[in-house]
Amino acid sequence: MTGSSMRLERASGADVPAVEALLSAADLPLDGAADAVASLGVVARDAAGAVVGAAALERFGSAGLLRSVVVAPAARGLGVGRAVVEEAERLAAAEGMDDLYLITETAEAWFPRLGWTPVPRSVAQAAVGESIEFTTVCRDKGVPMRRLRP
Numbered sequence: 001m002t003g004s005s006m007r008l009e010r011a012s013g014a015d016v017p018a019v020e021a022l023l024s025a026a027d028l029p030l031d032g033a034a035d036a037v038a039s040l041g042v043v044a045r046d047a048a049g050a051v052v053g054a055a056a057l058e059r060f061g062s063a064g065l066l067r068s069v070v071v072a073p074a075a076r077g078l079g080v081g082r083a084v085v086e087e088a089e090r091l092a093a094a095e096g097m098d099d100l101y102l103i104t105e106t107a108e109a110w111f112p113r114l115g116w117t118p119v120p121r122s123v124a125q126a127a128v129g130e131s132i133e134f135t136t137v138c139r140d141k142g143v144p145m146r147r148l149r150p
């Protein structure tokens, strides 16, 4: 797949099964993923229309949690991950979320390349601490990060 054959779109409920399959295969949390993908998700599709990447947001007032960032194994290393994260950031801005956070156990070395930086857990907790990720799956683990404005 080349960059030109990939297209980015707002996700719909119909994309949830495909995204959940990618998340499961990558061992990422499914709790709350369906709602986030269907309401504030983006997907990358290949030329045949198959979902090869995804990212989603959860809103907490003017803050947002970026979650469910995943790329199909066969499509990794081609810029799909960067593309879905940047598309989700544009969606967040369009939706009035000006302070973005995430928590990751697997990609803390990758997100800084996209402008994210680690923050103390207390900082993220104050903004998006009510999220399922902070209250359950990543309650005691994972690296909280924040998107710094360029």
Ligand SMILES: CC(C)(COP(=O)(O)OP(=O)(O)OC[C@H]1O[C@@H](n2cnc3c(N)ncnc32)[C@H](O)[C@@H]1OP(=O)(O)O)[C@@H](O)C(=O)NCCC(=O)NCCS
Pocket: 026, 028, 068, 069, 070, 071, 072, 075, 076, 077, 078, 079, 080, 081, 082, 083, 102, 103, 104, 105, 106, 107, 108, 109, 110
């Ligand atoms: C992390 C992930 C989304 C990156 O997607 P991608 O499409 O491969 O990313 P890009 O093509 O935009 O970037 C690829 C570059 O990032 C690096 N990279 C990819 N994943 C990385 C990781 N977890 N940690 C550090 N570097 C990583 C690659 O080595 C590559 O480096 P290069 O450009 O120097 O060759 C993808 O690997 C994935 O789905 N991983 C499993 C799920 C996951 O960990 N999601 C994040 C949860 S918060």
